[in-house]
Amino acid sequence: MTSTPETDMSDLAIASRAVLKPISQIARSAGIPETAVEPYGRYKAKIDPALLTARGSGLGKVVLVSGMSPTPAGEGKSTMVVGLGDALAAAGTKTMIALREPSVGPSFGMKGGATGGGKSQVLPMDEINLHFTGDFHAITSANNLLMALIDNHLHQGNSLGIDPRRITFKRAVDMNDRALRNVVIGLGGPADGMPRETGFEITAASEVMAVFCLATGLEDLRARLGRMTIGYTRDNAPVTVDELGAAGAMALLLKEAIKPNLVQTIGGTPALIHGGPFANIAHGCNSGVATNTARTLADIVVTEAGFGTDLGAEKFMDIKARYAGCDPDTVVIVATIRALKMHGGVSLEQLREEDVEAVRAGLTNLARHALNISKFGIQPVIGINRFTTDTEAELAVVTEWAAANNIECAVADVWGHGGAGAGELAAAVLRAIEPPNNFSPLYELTQPVEEKILTLVRELYGGVGIEYSAKARRMLEQIHANGWDDLPVCMAKTQYSFSDDPTLLGAPEGFTLQVREIVPKTGAGFIVVITGAITTMPGLPKVPAAMHMDVDDQGRAVGLS
């Protein structure tokens, strides 16, 4: 069994050769009544969860897919989600996949799309990676309507007494645009608004995105939007969206977007793709509405949380599971020989050489991810995403280590073979979800915010303490004063290391986490803790991927990856 991710055939080429079934047929196979299906083109549809009826068998089980600390070599986590979903379906289990929607901004920079790869892709690949059904645009619009209303409020007399220097909400754009990180707006004179400093975030990092993904439905969405804090008065009293009167219009802009989107894998498994917060600067999971809609329809839902167990998976369990009630039944940790080698000290250029010792050295990273998951009361399953350059000796290092440590582990070749390449992994997952687990979040909501952060640093990251900036410390005082201590925390941290220093690979220890800024998101219902040099607006590289994108003379996409 070999996989071919280094073949000449691009994911786009494979995707465009796949024969898709009409979306109505996929909906029927998933048990969705026709009245609940709103087609968007021939192969995408929005599903109205209000028109579904729960099955007698109760809600489906949740298989959460996480990963090692990512490396530039690429781990193929979405690819594993798709391949595993197809394999579970092929094994006769009623399965659905729930994934995040790709953000279009990063795809013009360096990152490939987020629709899987090879024979394990969700389709139509190009449409999902571009505008899809418009959810990101609706979220951006709702965010920017709020901002226009805030600045208009200042311009028209500021009856709420908002301090223009203390407005914490920012405009959003779904684009990697570093020049918008720090801006001054309202220049030009009295007719052109009130001058003030502000900035833009990428849509995937916005609180509106988080609210969208954590809301249980439209009504809860509207309520959460209303609870968002937009800034403070001169006396540091928080001002909310409800005080401004903007929640209704924002909800109106989101009323169709909140319905999850149905698509299919190359293997024909139904997939809901909905909501897309980043996992390093936001909470990193698809919408709760999608996960729970999938659980209404299927016996097993395979879903993904971004990056490693220190980021997306932790937030899935400490934030999403609390709000959406979708506790995971097992967690798959995706590992690759290439990533293990990089964590073991090999450079990107040397990855093709066999290096058993480097694989062994890199196990420190995987081991800590496995340990992290066990701290939530769940026994993880390790899924090795096989690449053509992997040798049997290298693979054996991982499988033997796993066996010695009593951890379920299977090698899968999902890129080359789709679901057929993930039969063993599917069997391991089915074994893992059989017995009930002892899942519980890592911290209590009643703990003070500082304690919650310290718990994560000590229990999951391997650090010893936290250093707060003066700004962060002032914000902590404000959080206590406003009674926001009961909220979970959402860490903004580099994905490359357990620490806040992206160069510390493997399993670093003894470090102190630098907390630069703290931003309460009272609508989403969490406290964002910004560490190290992480930013909520990415930039573009010297030669952006956009330079290679085009349409051909048949109007088809070129250069998407």
Place this chain on the structure above:
Amino acid sequence: MTSTPETDMSDLAIASRAVLKPISQIARSAGIPETAVEPYGRYKAKIDPALLTARGSGLGKVVLVSGMSPTPAGEGKSTMVVGLGDALAAAGTKTMIALREPSVGPSFGMKGGATGGGKSQVLPMDEINLHFTGDFHAITSANNLLMALIDNHLHQGNSLGIDPRRITFKRAVDMNDRALRNVVIGLGGPADGMPRETGFEITAASEVMAVFCLATGLEDLRARLGRMTIGYTRDNAPVTVDELGAAGAMALLLKEAIKPNLVQTIGGTPALIHGGPFANIAHGCNSGVATNTARTLADIVVTEAGFGTDLGAEKFMDIKARYAGCDPDTVVIVATIRALKMHGGVSLEQLREEDVEAVRAGLTNLARHALNISKFGIQPVIGINRFTTDTEAELAVVTEWAAANNIECAVADVWGHGGAGAGELAAAVLRAIEPPNNFSPLYELTQPVEEKILTLVRELYGGVGIEYSAKARRMLEQIHANGWDDLPVCMAKTQYSFSDDPTLLGAPEGFTLQVREIVPKTGAGFIVVITGAITTMPGLPKVPAAMHMDVDDQGRAVGLS
């Protein structure tokens, strides 16, 4: 025959009671093969023009609907387009309607939607007025991708030597957000881009929107995007999108959007709604692709150009007809008794009182619009949009004046009765398009830009001359130097007056037009001439309409108008 636009029943309420046909049925009735239909929800679809075959009977005739200089009383031009289309269809003519897509920004401010009113609406009203099929969002994305690439180019070393002070392209947002008119970006330090002054335009005013609406298809769209000028070097040499290498990725973002959108009127007439440039600050007509697709399918296409003959209609004939080849066969000028009274000196508060003399005085405005149309070699048809407060004596003033001047004129009650209220107008239109006209644009492309502007000022506006700002004069020199003189002009001017002063109602004469700024749009293929105090980014009023918008407990729209 009375109409009831002042009833308690809102357009939204009427729209939501209408029974819609499935969009596949509307497509069939329009002669669109199923393969060319891509549904977006149940009542919207994108149509692939490449999959249509021309009928033996040739392209349909074009009925362009224009209007008097608008007043705060509202003229209901879109309502007349819909009612007239329904009436022509009811008379047994194969008819399609082509309209612009509404911009979402202004709908949160004061302006109602752009989907007609009463029984003359296009449906689904709420979806068309909100995100529709996402075309505006795609255009905004393409625009902002370009801007991110420009600022990234500066940040990464600026190998093209673009002068950061001479970048003329701006970011776009589909929102009324005056605080974004003038901004400084790139603050924060060397990692956060290059600081420079810039601004945002509303999407409807962007060159990408104009390119989208004037392109003949995806290939032409890509070529036009590539020809756009983004700014200048220190030596004032223009830099294009093609030099930056961004046209392919922009076209990729627009490849689905460029397909026109099919919907239906309450009366069941098929309508293509596609593209939406404003008519005061842009060229003001739906896409050429939509107009020509409709002409492929129907014998008569009723289409609209924004505001009066001095704005949208002029641009339809001098810009759109040249590029898209859709010469109008007749032009309907929509008039209302209320608008005539306001142009005759009556205030908004006094409009309900009968005032025959004011109607007569206001005819100066209507008469000049009629004269303007005749200068293009077309005999206009006047369509009076009847309101409940209109008296027979008032209506008689207009119909008698029209008869005395040999102008076709009919009263229509489209709000209250839909197509059934526009039978006489439809008959007048059918008479008007029978004989061939002598259509020609107002100026030759070979005239210098100053002469083109002067022609419009003297022939259509009633002014005597032009005063250029120093900045505008410098730009004229640059236009001559770059050989852009052969482009048509696109006037950015208040819609309320023939002049550049919005308070000069009726038919002002003897004024001098103030030209503040001139912006060549080399991709769209016109020179924007900004006059008076007009701005390409509107603001919100003290109490924005957004404050009254919401969703109800069934997830339905509330407060859209």
